Amino acid sequence: MGHHCCSKQKVKRGLWSPEEDEKLMRHITTQGHGCWSSVPKLAGLQRCGKSCRLRWINYLRPDLRRGSFTEQEERTIIDVHRILGNRWAQIAKHLPGRTDNEVKNFWNSCIKKKLIAQGLDPNTHNLLKNKSNNSTKKSNNYTYHNQDSTSIFTIDTSTNKDIISMDLKSTLFPYCDNITYNYTPIVPNIEYQNPTFAWSEQRNHDTVTTTLQSQTSDQRNLVTTRDSMLDFTSCSLMESAANINVSSYINENSMWNGTGLEPTTLNPINGQEDQEMQVVQLQGDQQLPIIQTKFCDDQEDVYKVVNDHDQTVEKTFNDNSNFDFEFMDSAFVPCGLYTNVNSMDQLSWDC
DNA sequence: AATCTCTTCAACCGCTGGGCT
DNA sequence: CAGCCCAGCGGTTGAAGAGAT
Numbered sequence: 001m002g003h004h005c006c007s008k009q010k011v012k013r014g015l016w017s018p019e020e021d022e023k024l025m026r027h028i029t030t031q032g033h034g035c036w037s038s039v040p041k042l043a044g045l046q047r048c049g050k051s052c053r054l055r056w057i058n059y060l061r062p063d064l065r066r067g068s069f070t071e072q073e074e075r076t077i078i079d080v081h082r083i084l085g086n087r088w089a090q091i092a093k094h095l096p097g098r099t100d101n102e103v104k105n106f107w108n109s110c111i112k113k114k115l116i117a118q119g120l121d122p123n124t125h126n127l128l129k130n131k132s133n134n135s136t137k138k139s140n141n142y143t144y145h146n147q148d149s150t151s152i153f154t155i156d157t158s159t160n161k162d163i164i165s166m167d168l169k170s171t172l173f174p175y176c177d178n179i180t181y182n183y184t185p186i187v188p189n190i191e192y193q194n195p196t197f198a199w200s201e202q203r204n205h206d207t208v209t210t211t212l213q214s215q216t217s218d219q220r221n222l223v224t225t226r227d228s229m230l231d232f233t234s235c236s237l238m239e240s241a242a243n244i245n246v247s248s249y250i251n252e253n254s255m256w257n258g259t260g261l262e263p264t265t266l267n268p269i270n271g272q273e274d275q276e277m278q279v280v281q282l283q284g285d286q287q288l289p290i291i292q293t294k295f296c297d298d299q300e301d302v303y304k305v306v307n308d309h310d311q312t313v314e315k316t317f318n319d320n321s322n323f324d325f326e327f328m329d330s331a332f333v334p335c336g337l338y339t340n341v342n343s344m345d346q347l348s349w350d351c
Numbered sequence: 352a353a354t355c356t357c358t359t360c361a362a363c364c365g366c367t368g369g370g371c372t
Numbered sequence: 373c374a375g376c377c378c379a380g381c382g383g384t385t386g387a388a389g390a391g392a393t
Contacts, residue, residue: 015361015387037378053379054362089381100381105360 012046016055020045024052025060058099065097069106077103078111082125 016024027033027043033056037049045052058064069077073095080091088100088107095103107122115122 013363035378049378050364051362057380058361086382101361104382109359 011040011048011051013051016059020047021055021060024055028056028060058101063097064099065095069098069110073098074106074111077107078115078125081107081111085123 012020023043023045024039027039031042033039033053035049036053039045039049039052040047043052047055076094077091080094084090086104088104092098092100092103112122115125119127121127
């Protein structure tokens with residue numbers, strides 16, 4: 001029985017023999033494929049054109065890359081899949097020498113399982129609900145996840161230092177690959193640590209040029225003024241990076257303005273305003289704690305938290321600090337955040 | 352050693368959209 | 373506009389090999 005596409009022809013199916021490969025290879029390298037439906041006849045093959053095309057594209061093409069997927073390729077697949085979904089051909093375009101079929105197979109056989117094992121929904125890349133296995137544990141209604149994924153929001157508890165990792169690539173920096181934004185929250189106050197992904201700043205009077213270095217050496221400059229800030233709008237911080245806004249701009253016309261949120265004036269810590277980084281979260285006229293940091297040296301940083309009740313806490317910490325999720329509830333909710341929900345838990349997992 | 356189960360991935364199937372007549 | 377052909381795409385299948393029993 002022939003193929004649906006070529007039922008009139010007597011065609012062979014199944015795996016290709018080396019002789020068939022040789023015939024097809026010789027024909028295409030000397031004649032080109034032209035119209036695929038005519039290739040079998042011209043190449044002397046008992047195959048349909050569709051099969052020839054597939055064999056060439058997926059196996060014989062000289063520019064194909066062989067061997068296992070690298071870690072970088074895997075990260076790229078995950079990142080692009082988060083944006084595009086199962087558009088394998090589009091994803092494969094980001095991986096020179098890889099075919100859509102190869103990417104699809106790799107996703108289904110490896111990446112998908114890894115994500116599920118990490119408690120992530122491979123379709124949405126969000127955290128799965130009610131996940132409970134060896135790789136996760138529940139505490140204070142929050143699910144912890146081992147960090148070796150590029151999920152939007154993961155928490156690493158595999159080391160002494162808990163790290164919240166957010167992948168911002170698809171939202172803040174769509175032209176960069178694999179930007180992961182790590183910070184370490186510290187008890188008893190919500191605090192903010194200098195990002196650990198490649199990030200450098202040049203300060204010049206009223207402007208700060210932040211250079212973001214992606215893992216693929218792609219560089220983007222984020223230019224901020226004195227009054228601008230990283231602006232994580234309310235629950236989006238926990239719920240989805242898709243709602244994160246930056247009240248600033250990246251060059252190449254990438255805009256994340258228009259949040260409708262008023263800028264908050266920077267408050268110098270110890271008069272060292274050029275040492276500050278500020279994260280403000282707002283919802284309507286309500287405001288999360290203003291989190292300011294002063295990075296003193298490699299071992300110890302000073303953090304200052306101001307909530308909308310004008311309560312101010314300063315804290316010095318080092319790398320041995322731990323993270324307490326209870327603080328997240330106590331720090332966020334009194335500030336008027338998450339007014340439509342009862343707990344962080346609901347926000348975090350109802351994605 | 353034999354059998355069963357699981358995993359991988361090459362290949363197929365069915366569908367869609369574009370181009371041509 | 374309708375019908376046909378074709379390339380391309382994503383979902384699915386099944387052969388082959390690896391590992392477990």
